Amino acid sequence: MAIIINLDAVLDKRGMKSNELAEAINITTANLSILKTGKAKAVRFSTLEAICKVLECQPGDILEYIDED
Amino acid sequence: MRSSEWTKNIFSVTYYLLVIGWILLLGILLYAIFINSDEILEVMGDAEEFQIKSENALYTCLTYGLLSGALWIYILYVFKNLIQNLIYGPLFTKLQIASFNLIGQLIIFTSILDALSIVIVKAILNSRLEIEFDLFDFWFVIAIGTFLIFLSQIFNKARMLKQENDLTV
Structure with missing residues (x-):
């Protein structure tokens, strides 16, 4: 997919683990895994907002567009 | 019940x-x-x-x-299993979509085959060619078949929507 999720990199910078983030933003680790592996079809604004709030970052730090053509 | x-x-x-x-x-x-x-x-x-x-x-x-x-027995067998699957299993699965599609196609195929056989058998056995079978019944059954195929397409779209919903984080 042309949208890349850079959540792992941001988590590494913050020294936070996936399960800690999942707990902080109140979603399951399975759903967070779907997001991290790029299998997600959509991200709710509320989820994005919660991630940005916990990780103190911007949506652009997590999502990246890559032209595949 | x-x-x-x-x-x-x-x-x-x-x-x-x-x-x-x-x-x-x-x-x-x-x-x-x-x-x-x-x-x-x-x-x-x-x-x-x-x-x-x-x-x-x-x-x-x-x-x-x-x-x-x-x-017709096979059609009913697939239908029976499909209804059981719709009642007890998760909705909008690939099996349900394929079953609706198969039943629809089989109903259309069997109805046309039955109608043709009546014409042919009458022509051969009675040496006369006339269509006496009830045309309303024929088109009604064909309509049911096409409706089931249409339903399978709706189920396919519903499956995609469900998948999209399941993969929304």
């Missing part, structure tokens, strides 16, 4: 009745072939739709009846 349970039971009873009817028809064919065809011919000779007067015609009609019956 819930309406879904009623539907399941009605389909199950119809299925088993059809299987019993099919076995009886097979018994009649075997009886005509191996024991006594005259008795069967006497009964069939007085039938309203086809007046069968020769052994070959009798065997042909009974064999066709068995083949057509087997197809």
Whole structure:
């Protein structure tokens, strides 16, 4: 997919683990895994907002567009 | 009892009745072939739709009846399983979509085959070509078949929407 999720990199910078983030933003680790592996079809604004709030970052730090053509 | 349970039971009873009817028809064919065809011919000779007067015609009609019956039994079998799956399993699965599509196609195929066979058998047995089968019934069954195919397409779209919803984080 042309949208890349850079959540792992941001988590590494913050020294936070996936399960800690999942707990902080109140979603399951399975759903967070779907997001991290790029299998997600959509991200709710509320989820994005919660991630940005916990990780103190911007949506652009997590999502990246890559032209595949 | 819930309406879904009623539907399941009605389909199950119809299925088993059809299987019993099919076995009886097979018994009649075997009886005509191996024991006594005259008795069967006497009964069939007085039938309203086809007046069968020769052994070959009798065997042909009974064999066709068995083949057509087997197809309808298979349709009901798939339908019965589909309803069970819709009641007890998760909705919008690939199996349900494929089943709706298959049932729709089989109903259309069998209805056209039945209609054609009536015309052909009448032309051969009675040496006359006229369409006496009920056209309303024919188009009604075809409409049910096309509706089921349409329903399978709706289920396919619903499956995609469900998948999208499941993969929304």
